[in-house]
Amino acid sequence: MRLTLALASLLRHRARTTLAVLGVAVSAALLLDMVMLATGMRESFRELLLTSGFQLRVTPKGTLPFDTEATIDHAGDVLAALRADARIDRVSAIAGGQLHVLATPQRHAANEGAPLTTTFALGVDPAVQGDYELQRGADITAPDRLVASETFLRVANVRVGDTLDVAASFDPQLRTYGGRRRLVVSGVARFLFAPAADPVVAVPLAELQAMRGDEGRDRVSAFMARVRDDAAVEPVRRDIERTIPRVTAVSTTTALVQVERRLSYFRQLAFILGAVSLAIGFLLVATLVTVSVNERVGEIAVLRAVGVSRRHVVEQIVAEGLALSVTGAALGLALGVVTARYLNTILSDFPGLPAAFAFFVFRAGAAWRALGLLVLAGVVAGVYPAWRAASLPISTTLREEAVG
Amino acid sequence: MTAPLIALHDVRRSFTLGGAAVDALRGVSLDVAAGEYVAVVGPSGCGKSTLLNVVGAVDRPTSGIVSIDGRDVATLGDRAATEFRLRRVGFVFQRFYLMPMLSARENVELPMAEAGLARAARRERARELLAYVGLAAREGHRPAQLSGGEQQRVAIARALANRPALVLADEPTGELDARTGAEIIALFQRLNDDGTTIVVVTHDERLASAARRVVHMQDGLVVDDGRSGRDS
Numbered sequence: 001m002r003l004t005l006a007l008a009s010l011l012r013h014r015a016r017t018t019l020a021v022l023g024v025a026v027s028a029a030l031l032l033d034m035v036m037l038a039t040g041m042r043e044s045f046r047e048l049l050l051t052s053g054f055q056l057r058v059t060p061k062g063t064l065p066f067d068t069e070a071t072i073d074h075a076g077d078v079l080a081a082l083r084a085d086a087r088i089d090r091v092s093a094i095a096g097g098q099l100h101v102l103a104t105p106q107r108h109a110a111n112e113g114a115p116l117t118t119t120f121a122l123g124v125d126p127a128v129q130g131d132y133e134l135q136r137g138a139d140i141t142a143p144d145r146l147v148a149s150e151t152f153l154r155v156a157n158v159r160v161g162d163t164l165d166v167a168a169s170f171d172p173q174l175r176t177y178g179g180r181r182r183l184v185v186s187g188v189a190r191f192l193f194a195p196a197a198d199p200v201v202a203v204p205l206a207e208l209q210a211m212r213g214d215e216g217r218d219r220v221s222a223f224m225a226r227v228r229d230d231a232a233v234e235p236v237r238r239d240i241e242r243t244i245p246r247v248t249a250v251s252t253t254t255a256l257v258q259v260e261r262r263l264s265y266f267r268q269l270a271f272i273l274g275a276v277s278l279a280i281g282f283l284l285v286a287t288l289v290t291v292s293v294n295e296r297v298g299e300i301a302v303l304r305a306v307g308v309s310r311r312h313v314v315e316q317i318v319a320e321g322l323a324l325s326v327t328g329a330a331l332g333l334a335l336g337v338v339t340a341r342y343l344n345t346i347l348s349d350f351p352g353l354p355a356a357f358a359f360f361v362f363r364a365g366a367a368w369r370a371l372g373l374l375v376l377a378g379v380v381a382g383v384y385p386a387w388r389a390a391s392l393p394i395s396t397t398l399r400e401e402a403v404g
Numbered sequence: 405m406t407a408p409l410i411a412l413h414d415v416r417r418s419f420t421l422g423g424a425a426v427d428a429l430r431g432v433s434l435d436v437a438a439g440e441y442v443a444v445v446g447p448s449g450c451g452k453s454t455l456l457n458v459v460g461a462v463d464r465p466t467s468g469i470v471s472i473d474g475r476d477v478a479t480l481g482d483r484a485a486t487e488f489r490l491r492r493v494g495f496v497f498q499r500f501y502l503m504p505m506l507s508a509r510e511n512v513e514l515p516m517a518e519a520g521l522a523r524a525a526r527r528e529r530a531r532e533l534l535a536y537v538g539l540a541a542r543e544g545h546r547p548a549q550l551s552g553g554e555q556q557r558v559a560i561a562r563a564l565a566n567r568p569a570l571v572l573a574d575e576p577t578g579e580l581d582a583r584t585g586a587e588i589i590a591l592f593q594r595l596n597d598d599g600t601t602i603v604v605v606t607h608d609e610r611l612a613s614a615a616r617r618v619v620h621m622q623d624g625l626v627v628d629d630g631r632s633g634r635d636s
Binding site for chain 1: 453454457460462463482483486487489490491493494495497499501503504505506510513514515517518519562563566
């Protein structure tokens with residue numbers, strides 16, 4: 001009967017209740033999005049780093065992967081040293097550089113003029129690489145093959161199977177291209193660490209090094225290493241830095257700590273906005289329940305007069321707050337997820353961010369905790385007006401209601 | 405001689421209203437036997453409603469003894485007073501005070517639900533009570549769909565829900581026209597004839613004259629405790 005009364009009270013003013021539920025839903029959606037934002041970037045980055053299973057990034061001393069143009073020389077020796085460590089079961093060497101597209105089956109660049117397009121190129125060993133996922137076509141199993149991102153195909157206006165005339169360097173004084181090759185687009189790949197809007201290709205490491213001439217010979221930009229499951233990552237990281245002083249080894253954990261530091265502003269912002277949305281939800285429910293209770297003090301006094309206990313009156317009114325906040329939270333969950341998806345779509349074009357990176361990541365545990373907090377706020381919001389109404393002197397209230 | 409159902413001894417009730425002390429009851433002593441039908445009459449502000457509230461344990465006297473069925477209700481805590489009102493007293497108000505979003509039957513069921521009666525049993529009793537007050541066909545109607553007289557009859561059925569020893573009515577015909585008021589008066593008479601003890605506070609002379617006993621109050625005191633024309 002208490003639940004019936006609570007629901008009936010809410011349905012009595014449908015428009016008001018609907019508006020309040022929508023208000024709570026918006027507040028819940030914002031809260032959920034802030035929770036998704038606060039945890040999402042970190043989780044997304046973590047997933048990104050672990051996608052290929054490599055726990056260590058080895059870069060030129062004092063740099064982060066592809067943060068600078070610095071390279072590791074005598075890469076073969078470093079590779080051999082890393083492979084010699086029994087705790088490491090896989091190493092991927094990566095070289096980065098630019099690739100100028102001079103001709104495609106559809107177009108040719110003007111002689112000695114500007115290229116058709118310039119793209120970022122990764123030189124990798126396809127057997128052990130962890131930088132892309134092949135989506136269709138074939139991998140770079142021969143020296144004259146490349147795989148490309150969808151963006152590259154669009155920008156260069158080429159298809160899988162096309163042969164491209166490319167160059168690895170351009171001398172602006174002589175206006176000549178160096179390291180020219182004819183490469184066939186063998187497949188399309190999703191590059192994990194590249195922004196979706198940037199054109200990227202991958203070519204065999206040895207081929208890219210050869211194309212770059214002296215600048216690329218026995219040089220790489222970074223190594224990624226996978227430590228065996230039965231070995232601890234941190235000692236391996238320390239040993240690499242100790243035995244190869246010209247490199248920095250960054251573990252996933254360390255990278256995450258650095259990312260955490262860089263994202264702390266976002267987290268603080270999300271925390272503050274989340275707290276504000278929680279407060280708004282609380283105030284909305286408190287306002288509606290208080291208004292509703294103030295309108296019904298006579299009815300509540302009658303309930304008390306006919307023998308309804310104070311506790312049951314409080315329960316009934318709190319149930320109203322609970323119903324409002326649960327309904328609002330349920331709607332807010334859907335609204336929050338849809339909004340987050342939309343925002344992720346917009347933010348996926350954020351300059352410099354990997355395509356696989358998401359700002360808003362749904363985590364069931366965090367979402368339930370956030371929405372549970374909102375529902376709890378709704379319950380608490382109902383307690384004070386409920387207790388106040390149930391504690392009004394019955395006879396005085398009835399007399400005042402009769403006069404009113 | 406059997407003990408009275410209601411025994412008031414030197415009951416006083418004072419309020420502070422707008423900074424001024426108001427003595428609503430100034431030493432009321434009154435006995436009502438089980439099965440009696442008592443009308444309390446008097447000018448506005450003489451303390452009639454306060455008397456009713458004190459008897460029904462919705463208000464506490466400043467001093468004095470309020471014994472209902474041998475139990476001093478003036479000293480009850482909130483929980484015990486609530487339980488007392490639920491099981492021993494039925495209230496009828498001038499403004500009916502039905503829950504607007506519940507049907508007539510659900511309104512009657514309300515005190516029974518609070519008393520913990522099973523759903524089927526309370527539904528059956530609510531139907532019986534609505535039939536008793538002549539509203540068997542209106543059980544699914546909400547208060548807004550009922551006339552004033554019908555609403556008051558639902559309120560009377562609600563007051564009877566937990567088979568109370570005592571029904572207290574505060575101006576039950578105050579909001580009704582003459583014809584509808586007469587129906588309610590007849591219903592109270594029938595209730596009393598069926599053994600229910602009734603104390604009614606009223607300005608309505610017809611309602612007062614229908615009672616077996618009329619108590620006159622003035623300035624917080626019982627000034628005349630006589631018998632009405634119905635018995636004499």
